[in-house]
Amino acid sequence: MEKAEEWLNYGVELAKEFGPKVLTALLIFIVGLWVIKRIIGGTKKVMYNSKYDESLQRFLLSLVSWILKIFLILLVIGQLGINITTFAAVIAAAGLAVGLALQGSLSNFAGGVLIMIFKPYKIGDLIEAQGVLGSVKEIEIFTTKLITPQNKLAIVPNGAMANGNIINYTAEGKMRVDTTIGIGYGEDIKKAKKVLLEVLEANPQVLKDPAPSVNVSELADSSVNFAVRPFCAPEDYWSVYFATLENCKLALDKAGIEIPYPHQVEIHKKE
Template identity: 80%
Template sequence: MEKAEEWITYGLDLIKEFGPKLVTAIIIYIIGMWVIKRVVRGTRTVMSKSKYDESLQKFLLNLFSWALKIFLVIIVISRLGVDVTTFAAVIAAAGLAVGLALQGSLSNFAGGVLLMIFKPYKIGDLIEAQGVLGVVKGIEIFTTKLVTPQNKLAIVPNGAMANGNIINYTAEGKMRVDTVIGVGYGEDIKKTKEVLLKVLTSNPKVLEDPAPSVNVMELADSSVNFAVRPFCKPEDYWDVYFNTYENCKLALDAAGIEIPYPHQVEIHKDA
């Protein structure tokens, strides 16, 4: 009975000593998170009005949010009575160990910073990197998100992006569409070029500058192959690509120009 009373007394003493600190720490945390959300939201509004680059804006806001949250956690811990100096030393030691274990993550963070500084691409650009082709959806602290032509989300580490080859199809504002059309050897080359070029110039999505081109590319085994190369905006690439093949076939048929294909010849033997 006496031991039970001692435990109850001990518990009450703990509540009296640490209860107010714990309640205060919880209140500080709740209010702090509320303030951080408002501050980040306000910062986003200011950056939007200042016409910050969207990629840089998201990256900085993400980094700013995490810095504020870490600062809040330190305040909460100090309010609980923990010596912040000692805590900082422990965190530093733990940080070293974690840093060694998470070298890849730190490399990705550094890669994200480099991407923000040199800006090889931005949100909305069509790029090819690390074997992935897609439109940049977001550049975060550790990763870059791409949406592929198949509407799949690809998440690529920033470390690999910063240290690898990047092809930016959007940067120049125009792309060349490479298609190959073959016609029979008996067809008139000049007439064929005129028909194919008319297909390109009649497409409103094909740019006038640089001008589209049609040239003999190869004398193949069974066809004369033409390099049919229109230019277009990056967002119109697939429309122009597919329309070029379809419209070239229709135009060649209308002009009576043969597109060669394998023929099967039946040999009849007399019984």
């Protein structure tokens, strides 16, 4: 019984000594998160009104948020009575090991900074990098998120993005759609070329400048192949691609121009 009372008294003494510190630290943490949220919200409005690049906005807001949260954690630790100087010394002593363990993350962070500086792409651009084709959804501190044509989310490390090859299909505002259409050797090449060109010119999604082109690209084994190349806006690529194939086939059929295909010849044996 006496021992239980001793433990109870000891608990009361601890509560008196550390309770106010813990409550104050908790209050600082809650208020701090609220203040950080307000700061990020205000900064976001300032950036929006100043017409900052959307990619840069998200990157800087994410970076500022992390810095403020780290500062808040240090403030809470200090309020709990832990010596921040000692705590910092421990962090510094472990810095080398942590740095080695996080080499990839540091490389990705540096890559994110380089992407923000040189801007090889921005949010909304259609790019191809690291074997992935997709539209840029977000550029974060460590990674870039892409939405593929199959509507899949691809997350690519910024370190790899900054150090690898990047094809930006949106940067110039125009894309060339490459298709190949073949006709039979016995058909009129000039007539077929005119029909194909009219198909391209009739499509409102095909750009006038640069003008679409139709040229003989190959004399194949069973066909004369045309390189049919319209230009369009990047977001119209697939619709123009599919429309070109379908409409060219329909137009050639209407003009009586044969598109070669393998023929099967039946051989009848005499009994």
